[in-house]
Amino acid sequence: MTTCELETLKGLIDSTPDVAVLINLRDYYAQRSLPEKGVDSEVVYECPRTQMMIRTAVKGTTIGRHFHTVCDEYVIVVGGKGEIMVNGEWKPVKAGDVHVCPRGIVHDTRALEEDLQYLSIFTPHLPAGTDINWLK
Template structure:
């Protein structure tokens, strides 16, 4: 009888300590961080959306918003054949475009550039840009606007035949001009697929956003943590791995789009067979010293 009582007391103590640790982890997350729609993390396969909702043969941009917060809006998009989005600039937001497939042309720093799958384009506020899809393919892409678009949008279209009037003081990014980088080209030179850590290169930063090209080598483990100031958008470009999303480990693959709101616990682990290739977008810019609050 004494043995049973002792065992019961040990079990109760263990459960108490586990509960205390769990509560401590939960209480470490400040209240009031949740202010997004949805208010939990998002995982969406771009290809699934494209198969169900894209309009590849219509000369317009089909779009679905999958996440919005005061810090950003994330859209899955498709520019159908013949699409033309005329020259314009944004006065409040930076726009990040990640090309998922197809082809098209973007007006970047005054020149039309052909884009393809794996291209990452960042257009700072105040920078004139445009889109045209003139070939036999449509243009598949993800758009992230940071911060969230104001009511009525933030596209300031230029008047034909008139010099553009862009307000002074909008340029505050590094670099101050638009960026076009190809993930696969970066991967060949910079990735460390055999190292169990995350290789990363920042290609753009402004007060509103940081954009990184990244590779999680085989065996990588980024422990459970949350961000207190930033939302993080992860777009998987290749390989495979697992992300802790809303308390469950989810296998991810090329084409997956994951949005993790501030205050939401998440983690990353990569198996021994394949590395995880991805783009990370933090909005707004990470504070000095970073914004990872680890729970263990």
């Protein structure tokens, strides 16, 4: 490639990090320190079109019923067990399960018996502040 072609491609990059990402989840989770309760969450990739977080809902955690007004959320369960509220019903989830939740749909996640490890992918990117609308 010519210098000009490389500069054109570089001009397309608007992500953080600004390089391709390869993450070994087993190693990632093994090195992560978890809080005593709640959700451990780290943004590992973001751009104006999407955002990806690696998360753990610690045993005993219920996130709380909520919905998003701007973003669709994709939850990919990669370890542990828990439950996700899907269309008003709690459904058991384990590694290999995928939950697709369009904006405006109420959902919740809980890890009652063991930690639940998952990826959350938001599209478009979560707006500044938050896109979480909590329900009681």
